[in-house]
Amino acid sequence: MALSRQHELHKRRFGRNLGLGLVLAGFVALVFGMTIVKVTNEDFSVPSSQGAGN
Amino acid sequence: MSDASINTTGAQTQIGDAGFGDYFALLKPRVMSLVVFTALVGLLAAPVGVHPVIGFAAILFIAVGGGASGALNMWWDADIDRIMKRTKGRPIPAGKITEGEAFAFGMTLSVMSVIMLALASNFVAAGLLAFTIFFYVVIYSMWLKRWTPQNIVIGGAAGAFPPMIGWAVATGGISVESVLMFTLIFMWTPPHFWALCLFMKSDYENAGVPMLTVTHGRRATRTHILVYTILLAPIAVGTAFTSIGGPIYLAVALLLNALFLKGAWDIWRRDEVQAEADKYRTEKKVFALSLFYLFGHFTAILAQSALAPFGIGGW
Incomplete structure (x- = not known):
């Protein structure tokens, strides 16, 4: 069985890679969003050990 | 997932490159939708607000x-x-994903989800999520499922944790209200699942899973459904008098529990001859009603918390 460029396997693999790429991009965006929310929170403060060095 | 494993002859046993949808199917999306819904209700019903x-x-x-x-x-x-x-059609038996891949996928996502929940919210919520995964996989799947006919009773706890986790995300703790939401799902699971077992006749028997219908017979299962439904009703209605309840929830709970009790009574009164004659019509109806029952109760809790800011809802 020759694996031509248009083989169904390639389509399936492309779909999986695209899906994974989108999930990872979404995950990065979510972590970024969470970070922004946490650091802009009124309760947020820099830990004293780091704060003393600055 | 190697190319070397491509097999064009036997579709049933073929191990090929799985598609994205096959991995998604491993996550049991229908169960996940219930988890999302109940966890969301737990989070929104909590008295503490959370950033969107x-x-x-x-x-x-x-x-x-x-x-x-x-x-x-x-x-x-x-x-x-x-x-x-x-x-039979699940990704592993269908030959789309190997057992090893499913294990790696499940373990990776388990660890990641617990760590990320701890970072996003707090350690109580993350601890409850870790316990839920442990309970479902080790206590239910590995231990109880093939050992005792009470498997679904104790194992049902795993599905009952999500609203408690949602509540813990907002409050950082556990309270009477979150325990009541847990108990509602916990007590609902056995009659819901046993109604399914009554009309999914030979499946569990063939697989050697000790379901109540297999070990104690159908008469005993019918009695168990009625007893659990009777025990469930006061918990479901009693929740109306806590901070997550109110008149809307009370009205919904009274109606749904009356219907569910009637359904359980109908199941109890029937025998196998009657059930076979109408192809388990009542059992199927009660199973469908059980889904609506849980959805209705949690929607009512959600409605109570959504209307509270407008002065409508709570007591």
Whole structure:
């Protein structure tokens, strides 16, 4: 069985890679969003050990 | 997932490159939708507000954790999934994903979801999620499912944790209200599942899973459904008098419990001859009603909390 460029396997693999790429991009965006929310929170403060060095 | 394993002859046993949808199917999306809904209600019904981004992230990680436990369950139960008609089409028995891949996928997502939930919210919520995954995979799937006919009673606890986790995301703790939401699902699971067992006749028997219908017979299962429904009703109605309840919830709970009790009574009164004659019509109806029952109660809790800011709803 020759694996031509248009083989169904390639389509399936492309779909999986695209899906994974989108999930990872979404995950990065979510972590970024969470970070922004946490650091802009009124309760947020820099830990004293780091704060003393600055 | 190697190219070397491509097989064009036997579609049933073929192991090829799985598509994205096959991995998604490993997460048991239908179960995950219930997890998302109940966890969301738990989070929104809590007296403490959560930033929308944090709330969204928390629900997502709870859903991923629930899905990961589903993948691990499919890894462990692959042998019986191949036998049962209902589960034959799952990604592992269908030959789309190997057992090893499902295990790796489930473990990775389990660890990630717990860590991310701890970072997004707090350690109580993350601890509850970790316990839920452990309970579903180790206590239910590995230990109880093939050992005792009470498997679904104790194992049902795993599905009952999500609203408690949602509540913990907002409050950082556990309270009477979150325990009541847990108990509602916990007590609802046995009659819901046993109604299904009554009309999914030979599946569990063929797979050697000690379901109540197999070990104690159908008469005993019918009695168990009625007893659990009677025990469930005061918990469901009693929740109306807590801070998450109110008149809307009370009206919904009274109606749904009356219907569910009537359904359980109808199941109890019938015997197998009657059930066979109308192809388990009552059992199927009660199973469908049980889904609506849970959805109705949690929607009513959600409605109570949504209307509270407008002065409508609570007592």
